[in-house]
Amino acid sequence: MKIRTRFAPSPTGYMHLGNLRTALYTYLWARKNGGTFILRIEDTDQEREVAGAVDAIYQSLKIAGLSHDEGPDVGGEYGPYVQSERKDMYLPYAKQLIEKGKAYYCFCSRERLDRCRAEAEAKGETFKYDKHCLGLSKEEIQKKLDAGEPYVIRQNVPTEGKAGFDDVIYGHVEVDCSTLDDNVLIKADGLPTYNFANVIDDHTMGITHVMRGNEYLSSAPKYNLMYEAFGWEPPVYIHLTPVMTRDVQKDENGQPVTGEDGQPVEIVRKLSKRKGDPTFEDLLSRGYLVEAVINYMVLLGWSPKGEEEFFTLDELEKLFDLEGLSKSPSIFDMQKLNWFNAEYIRRLTPEKYREYAGPWLEKVLPEGFDLGRLCELLQGRTEFFGQLPEMVAFLAKMPDFPNDFYVNKKQKSTVESARDALNSVLPVLEGIGDWSEENLHDTVLDFIAGRGMKNGQMLWPLRIAVSGQMNTPGGAFEIMYLLGKDETLSRLKTSMERLG
Numbered sequence: 001m002k003i004r005t006r007f008a009p010s011p012t013g014y015m016h017l018g019n020l021r022t023a024l025y026t027y028l029w030a031r032k033n034g035g036t037f038i039l040r041i042e043d044t045d046q047e048r049e050v051a052g053a054v055d056a057i058y059q060s061l062k063i064a065g066l067s068h069d070e071g072p073d074v075g076g077e078y079g080p081y082v083q084s085e086r087k088d089m090y091l092p093y094a095k096q097l098i099e100k101g102k103a104y105y106c107f108c109s110r111e112r113l114d115r116c117r118a119e120a121e122a123k124g125e126t127f128k129y130d131k132h133c134l135g136l137s138k139e140e141i142q143k144k145l146d147a148g149e150p151y152v153i154r155q156n157v158p159t160e161g162k163a164g165f166d167d168v169i170y171g172h173v174e175v176d177c178s179t180l181d182d183n184v185l186i187k188a189d190g191l192p193t194y195n196f197a198n199v200i201d202d203h204t205m206g207i208t209h210v211m212r213g214n215e216y217l218s219s220a221p222k223y224n225l226m227y228e229a230f231g232w233e234p235p236v237y238i239h240l241t242p243v244m245t246r247d248v249q250k251d252e253n254g255q256p257v258t259g260e261d262g263q264p265v266e267i268v269r270k271l272s273k274r275k276g277d278p279t280f281e282d283l284l285s286r287g288y289l290v291e292a293v294i295n296y297m298v299l300l301g302w303s304p305k306g307e308e309e310f311f312t313l314d315e316l317e318k319l320f321d322l323e324g325l326s327k328s329p330s331i332f333d334m335q336k337l338n339w340f341n342a343e344y345i346r347r348l349t350p351e352k353y354r355e356y357a358g359p360w361l362e363k364v365l366p367e368g369f370d371l372g373r374l375c376e377l378l379q380g381r382t383e384f385f386g387q388l389p390e391m392v393a394f395l396a397k398m399p400d401f402p403n404d405f406y407v408n409k410k411q412k413s414t415v416e417s418a419r420d421a422l423n424s425v426l427p428v429l430e431g432i433g434d435w436s437e438e439n440l441h442d443t444v445l446d447f448i449a450g451r452g453m454k455n456g457q458m459l460w461p462l463r464i465a466v467s468g469q470m471n472t473p474g475g476a477f478e479i480m481y482l483l484g485k486d487e488t489l490s491r492l493k494t495s496m497e498r499l500g
Helices: 017-032 053-064 083-099 110-122 138-146 194-204 220-230 280-285 290-298 313-319 334-346 350-362 371-381 385-396 415-430 437-451 455-467 476-483 485-499
Strands: 004-007 036-039 103-106 152-155 162-167 171-176 184-186 209-213 236-240 243-248 266-270 330-332
Touching (some): 004 209, 017 236, 017 280, 017 313, 053 280, 053 290, 083 152, 083 194, 103 138, 152 220, 171 220, 194 220, 280 290, 334 371, 371 385, 371 476, 385 476, 415 455, 437 476, 455 476, 455 485
Antiparallel strands (some): 152 184, 243 266
């Protein structure tokens, strides 16, 4: 049996990270087995469709390196690969189920359904359709159809017995049929519901393995009832555990809730764009490396054999297996992603780092800076490229800063000692002709030694005076070199005036 997997997103926005992980696992399982990876666009929910979302899906998969073998944009033998373009094929299958007694026409009005739903809620019960239209005769049904009465087609779920399926992660899952509702298969507009369309599409496209979120666990028994009704072999189900994140609990006014210890109460919730969690596109726009995001996401729910954490996509295509999939939810942690991304950045060649960093630096720095040297200083400090403009903004414009920045117990620096150090070193700096980093280093350190000072007593206030920052990429010599002699002396004199 040749493996055929599918990634079937709805075009309702940008690629959120849970979807990216599903696409990644689906792709890897196909590649691991020499199978076929299919992209299918499930756009039956027309009201939620977002303009441009389909193109965003194509773009995200391309950037991630997850090339599909069949899909709307590349074709294939099982097309069309957009559900709305397949709409004429679903009704005949629904009618087959009607003939088998596994589905039926429902002509109930919205008013009746709302009334039944309200009555169930009043009793504290979960609403289930009461099979009101199941007892209609063929003549009554035909009369209503001839009159043009609007209808839906519902699945006729047995009222007794069990419905179940086998799942790679969860094992055998089984529920009482009496707990299942007669879901709509064909809507009043003639389009199929997701629940019906994905069964028909998976079968007619020859899908062998279905990977999707575990929110569909409760629906899968009804899917299997349809497979049984048609006499089809169901696919292998792999319901993936969700990707969660930690957040601070908020009250009705949006303020953090604190516990008895006065600390914010932390909650664990599912990743959600509506809650401000990043999408794949968000991360890329902030300057995260594609390879780092892919590597991190694959480990959220899958454990490789061995201790290695860093993998290329090619390596993952060979290593990925179903045995390593977790039964527990995974936690998306921005700090861990930052660590992953920083590791990837450190492994870049200097040339590649500058290629990535250059556009970010040029957003804030005027021409004339030695970007090559600046990149050397920044590479080991960079977690993601989007932080670079803020890290180097002080080079473009001297920020205001309080004089207590000069105070550093470890460096034995005080406001008074800083004033003396800067007054003493200014003439030395003014006399330097060769404004190279090496010459600045040698000249200033010789001066410090001649005065019998500790290096920190001079270099700490000097760096503060020319940068206005407690933390900088590089020390005083690197910053002075990057700024150039004129700017360094100008900043130094301004800072000395503020010290008095």
